[in-house]
Every structure is written in C-alpha cells, then in structure tokens.
Amino acid sequence: MKKRFVSMALVLTLLSSLLVACGANESKGSEDNKGKEAGSASENYDPNSKLDVTWLNILHTASPPTDTMVKKIEEYTNSKITFNWVPDASKEERITTALASGDLADIVTLTMLTNSSVRNSLKSGMFWEVSDYLDDYENLKLIPQAAREAASIEGKLYGVPFLNNLARGGLIFRQDWLENLGIAEPTTLDEVYEIARAFTEDDPDGNGKDDTIGFGDRSDLRYGSFKTLSSYFGTPNGWAVDENGKFTPEFDTQEYMDTLNYSRKLYENGYLAQDFAVTAKSDQEQQFAQGKAGIFTGIIGITGLRTLAEGLNMDFKLLPVNKISNGDGEYHIWSEGSGVNGLMAFPKTVVKTEAQLKRILKFVNDICDEEVSMYMTRGIEGVHYEYDAEGVTHIINKDLYTAEVTPFSSSRPMPTLFPLKSENPEKELTTKLINENDAFAVFDPTVPLDSATNNEQGTELAKIITDATFKYIMGQSDEAEFKKAVETWKKSGGSAIITEYEEAYKLTKK
Template sequence: MKKKLICMVIFITVMSTLLSACGGNKANEATGNAGTSGSATPAGESEKPLELTWLNILHTASPPTDVVKSKIEEYTKSKITFNWVPDASKEERITTALASGELADIVTLTMMTNSSVRSSLKSGLFWDVGAYLDDYDNLKNIPAEVRTAASIEGVLYGVPFQKNLARSGLVIRKDWLDKVGLAVPTTLDELYEVAKAFTEKDPDGNGKQDTTGFGDRSDLRYSSFKLLSSYFGTPNGWKVDESGKFTPEFDTPEYLQTLNYSRNLYENGYLAKDFAVTAKTDQQQQFAQGKTGIYTGMVDIKNLHDLSQGLQEGMELVPVNKISNGDGKYRVWSEGSGVGGLLAFPKSEVKTEEELKRLLQFVNDLIDEEVFMLMTGGIKGTHYEIDADGAFKIIDLEKWQADVQPFASSRPSEVTFSLKDANPEKEMSNQLIKENNDFAVLDPTVPLDSATANEKGTEMAKIITDASFKFIMGELDEAGFKEAVESWKKSGGTQIIAEYEEAYKKAKQ
C-alpha cells in the first residue's frame, strides 16, 4: 500500500480524573510525557493524520461502531482502517494472509507457536523493531524478559502485547455449591466431587437431572484440559531438565493423569458430552443458561454474569485459581510468558524506516492512559463511570458492548494500568490473576526456535490433539495414545526435540 511519509506528532494529554482511578504516580509518569518520542516534527506536518490499516482479531460477534474509534483516531492523529478477523477463524485467515501477502500496515499476530506465523517472522517478512523501542516513552518500559519471550532467536519482530503472566483459572457457581452443600474446592479430588454433585444433585432445584458439572469447548489449550493439566503438575509445553534434555508435555506421566481424570469426568457425564464440537461462545451461553456450573477462564467472570441476566436470576459466581494435586502446591500454566503476541509491521506495506517510526509512535500512544481507558471503558459518562470508592463501572452494557468491547483485546498492554472493578466477583478475579504470578509455570521454548516446528509443528500437533480427544471420549486406550506420541516423534518430533535442545544450549552460552 502506497502511503505518504508522515513525521512524528507531539502532544501531551493528562486526564486527572482517570489518574485517581487507575495508576497513581505510575500513571502520571506513563502519561505525562505522551508523544514526546521520536524525531522532530517539521512545521505544518503535525496536522496531517496518519493513515493506516490494521489486520486485527475480533473476539466479539460484531465489529465496533465508530464512536470510540473516532476518539482513538482523534487522540493519535490517525485514520484507521480495520480488517477484522473473527477469532474462531483466525488461524486459517491469518495463515492465508501471510501466504498471499495480503496484509496491512499493522498485523496482529497472537498465534506465536503457529508454524506458519513463526516461519513468516523468520523469513524477514516483518521489521525487526528491537532497536527502536527505547526511543518511545511507553514502549521503552516493556520489560527485558517480555522482549526476550517475544523474540525469536533474539530478534523482536513486532511490539509485544503485554499480558498478565497467567490468567487461567476456574469460575464456579457459588449458589450451586451452597445448594449441594460443598465448599469451594482446593484439590483435584474436591473439584471432581463438585463436578459430580453439579451433575447428579439437581443444583438448580428444578427437579430434573439436566445440569452438567464442566462445560467445555473444542480447544485443548484454552479448555479445562490445559488448566487441569497444570494442576496435575504437567510441564507447560515442554519439560527441560538440568542437563538440557527436552521432553514434550504429552510424553509425561502428569499429562496421562490429566487424560484419565478428564476421561472419568466425560464417561460419568460430569463433562459436557458435546465439548469436542462446542465453540467458546456456545460454552459461555451454556453456563449463562444454567446448563453447566464450572467454566474455565476467570477473566470471563463478569461477561458470564452479564450473559446470565434474564436467564439465571440470583447467580453467584466465585473465581478459583488454587487447585492442587494433593501435595499442597499450586501451579498454573503461563500463556506466552506474559506475551500475548505481536503487533507486527510487514515490509511489503511499511516500506521505509520513517513509516515504521510513525507507526511505532501510534502504538506507543495506544498505551497512554487516555487511550487505554477508551479501549477499556469507552467514554466517561457515556459508557462508564468511576464511583465514590474509585471503582470502575459500566453505565450502559449494551452500548459498551457495541462501541467498546471489541477494542479491549487490542490494547498493546493490559498491565500498565489497573482498574478497581465495581463488580466484586470481577475484582476478585483480577486479584487472583495477579496472584497467579507467584506460581505460574513458564514454557521454556517460548524464546527458542526449531526449524522443524516452524515448518510443520502446527500440523504435527493435530496428532496429539486428536489422540487426546479420542482418549477422553473413550475411543483410545493408553497404548493407543502412546502410539500417537511415537507417531509424532517419527513425523518430526524427534528432530524438534533435538533443535530445541541445541537452541537452549546456545542461549545458555
């Protein structure tokens, strides 16, 4: 795409009413120098808007209206054209776009373990931004460990999405726990008993056995399986011992324990029978409609409650982040070591260093507190308010969902500022997510690279995914699953192991 050369914009905006709600002195430091980075702007150039396209992921049913978008454009002196890709089809759409070269000035890449994505990054398709970040007042604050985790063989191919280290956890119907006379579970055995009671003891009191303990969806990574796996002590992706030997998570005893646990849930009806063909939105609806009582994803607790309005009056929810395997220790898997992906800049669209710098300034400005609030809450007084206790509260849910919600997952940083939520369940969930940092289990391969994994790792992963689903549903026994593991190794897994071990060795030198 042919674009004009646009120079840097200089502006300073401080929203004092928001500082008291979400940042204190840290917020003052972060926003007080907004827009002061980069090269000087020639006279007359500052009024020209930056025209940019953004290939982005849509996590809601519909794209946002222009209400908040226009405010973001006004603040960042830009004109944004979004090309939204539905989350459910992102893998196919993004890999197709990478293969065809039909990209945009900014490309949201969240599938950092996808072989097509990693191959495209390593091929030189995108700019290396590592040397530029320290020139911008917000981007320079991205921690070194986050930059390392977001890099491939030491090269940073985009601005990292900064996420909490580990957001995973359970949401459980507290009112159902009270009905069946059980406490909030703290062990896997207790959790199993909760799932059983939610299925067999009529927790909704309608006189019918029409509820299920675990709702779930067709995604081993973001379903209950990955979380349960970390509770059992399974390594996150890979195990590496003191000698540098790598073992894939699915070749460990703990992974097999998780398979058996999930299989028992499924065979007894405590895990939704249709989980293998259920999408995330359907899983949420099942929970909101009172069909299931355990949901994986603490971060969704408020949305679940909102979805239940008019369907499940009196619903009480409790977020749970500490479940042990009985040894009294807690573990939770970390997605990307605090990295949610990259905002990448393809060289086919961003042809000059000057264009890259202007786009980096745009991303830098998105981290300013004012834009963070626009992308999180919308317009103060229209979409949200800050109450007397300093808590954030949505005023009009329907308007917020239409104008604001789709932008929430596009924030370059979710950790620079924090808001006290007026909803006590959501606030508790937020605090537990922060607590997860204390026992998060990292994936040692995040900053490493394997040529074989890049080439065909995603396709090979289907061998294990299919075998895991079949095992849970009783279509495969332990011997059959172990055969699938051997098939993975013969298909290139052994080479992937060797390449990770070599990359790890080099990184340690």
C-alpha cells in the same frame, strides 16, 4: 533420566536479569542495523503527520465496535484507522491465509506465536524487526526486556509485544449451585471431581430436572479444561527440561497421562460435556450462561459470562478459584507466552519505509497513553462510565458499553499500564487471583527458543497429539494407542524438534 520442570526460582532469576533497561543503542546507524532497510535512514519522519493506518485485528466479541470509540482514538492519535476484524474463532485459518497470500495491513495482530505458519512468516523477514526502535517512545520503552526476549525469535523482535499477566488460568464455579448443595470451595482435584459429579447428578439448580452437567468445555486443549487441569496435575507447560538440558514434550509425561485418565473418567460418567470435541468457545459460554453447566475454565472471562447471563439467571453467582492442587498442597498454573500475548507486527510489503514504520510506532505508543487506554477499556466519561467517590468506575449504559467499547479490550499492547478498580466484586477478585498466579506460574522453556522443524511442521504434528488426546478422553482408544501416537509424532518430526530445542537451549547457556 531424571526430569524436572523449569523451577520458578530459576525462571524469576533469569527474568529479573533481563529487566535491565536498554542503554544507548550503539548499533543504530551501523551496517547491520536491525530491521532498517538500506537507503531508508535518510527519509524524513514527521511524528505529527496525519496517519492513514490499516489494522488486521482479532475480534473477541460477537460484533465489531461501532465508530464511536474509533473516532475518539483517531482524534487523539491524529489518524484515520481502517480495521479488518478477524473473529477469534476463525483466527487461525484467516491469519494463516492472509500470511500466505500477502493480503495484510499496516498493523497485523498475531496472537498465535507458536503456530508454525506465523513463526515461519516472522523468521522469513516479512515483518520489520523493531528492537532498535522501542526505546525511542515514551510508553514502548517501558516494555520489560524479559517480555521482549519472550516475544523474540532467535533474538529478533518482529513487532510490539502485547503484554499480559503471567498466568490467567483458573476455574469458575456456579457459587449459587455450591450453596444449594452445601459444598465448600474446592482446593484439590478430587474435590473438583466431586463438584462435577454433584452438578450433574444432584439437581444443583433445584428445578427437579436432569438438565445440568459439571464441566462445559470446547474443542481446544489449550484454552478448554484440559490444559488447566493438566497444570493442576503438575504437567510441564509444553515442555520439561532437566538439569542436563534434555527436553521432553508435555504429552510424554506421567502427569499428562494422569490428566487424560481424569478427563476420561469425567467424560465416561457424563460430568464433562459429551459434545466438547465439536463445541466452539461461544457455545461453551452460552451453555454456562444459560445454566446448563456449572464449571467454566478461564477466570479471565468472568465479566463476559456475567453479561451473557443477565436476564437468564436471576440468582447467577460466580466463584473464581485459582488454587487447586493434586492433593500435595502445591499449586501450578501454566503461563501463556511468559506474559506475552502476541505481537503487533508490521509487514514490509505494506510498511515500505523506515519513516512509515516510525510513524506507525508513534501511533502504537499513543494508544498506550492513559486517555486512549480509557477509551478502549471504559469508553467516554459521562457516556459509558462514571467515577464514584472511591475512584471506582461504574458503567452507565451496559448495552452501549458492550457495543462501543468492549471489542477494543484486547487491542491494547499494555493493558496493565493503567490498572482500574472495578465496580464488579467478581472482577476485582479475579484480578487479585490472577496476580497471585504469578507466584506459581509454570513457564514454557521453548518460548524464546526456535526449532526449524517445529516452524515447518509443528501445527500439523500437533494435530496427531490433539486427535489422540480427544480419542482417549472419549474412550475411543487405550493407553497403548495413545503412546503409539506419541511415537508417531516423534518419527514424523517430533524427535527433530526435541533435538533442535536442546541445541537452541545450549546456546543460551554459553
């Protein structure tokens, strides 16, 4: 069976067709009005009322923010906000436990939309369906229809989408190490491999010690090195779909096997961190910042790495790279959720009436305003940042900024609404590269589709492939054993997932 990936041209055509603005919604007030509870429509909604809101949110920094910016946001939005911060490293366990127990907040940040527990909770009716409400708000109505579709399940949108760039993948290299060794910026996987070797064997920091490696990594196939390297090999993003609508999981392709062999070779020769399978993201970042590794996956994190390295590496120079091919000159990079990075969802057990929902949506709309966006990205002018003559913002006190502002950077639903010039040339270059990625981003065709089996068993089934992938990379199994694991995945429910995605895909073509 001839397979192909979803072509970029086709995807962009489909997306552009979805960007038609929503017109007047005639379904409001009808019997089947989506997301509206019977008897609630008559309740009064006062958009100017003081809001007491709780928010179960994801924390991407070591410590929660101080109250400084919280008070500014509360003042602007006429609210009292109580945050319950969940560390990013433990979000899967904490969020799934909260969903199971019902211990939720007015707003719940859900970033794992492919997680079976999250998906089941959304489909179960636990959260408000908000499609009919977004266009009533000045900022929320700007959410593209394509993003709404990508964040929906069976055509229903159970929260406000966190918008993101289509693809933020890439590699960060220690540029000072490249310069020390006289190596040019890489453009192919073979050149990346040679850099990993040189960073491990050729004393790139010049200290005369055998104390560096090429790739630092972590126990995460998606956000560690594997997914990005897999993209460069041309592996489909999650799934491939051919011209007949037949679906193939990414790990059942030759490109995935090519990535396995590449990563295994890196590991066998010591060019990939030997403890990657048990390493957390924070430890990987520290390893890179402390000068122990020279290649980091994920160009979006360049500012954080720079901050971690301050005072540790006086000659710390970074080079973000987004265009790496397998040798044929073609570029691919996986797209995370088709530009959607999760949902701000509103559980019906906490937000009990339509009036409450509307007031909370007004709050979400307000934090998308430019003033709050600045609070959450730069802080307070004259305290955390200042403008120069060219309109570039400069951080005044980095310690204060890190403590009071940085933790909010991932909490904005629409971070690209008010783009800012950065004082950091590395950050500006990274933004440029991320925008370039749009041209060769590879989409997951199952993002807007649904599979009952995947909702019920997907997380557990994924562990079969994750374990098999780790074992292969570390030389603990061979190709036959890996393929046996793929067959186990299929027999344990994977084949049903394939069939269900194919059936759901057919429905979109009618």
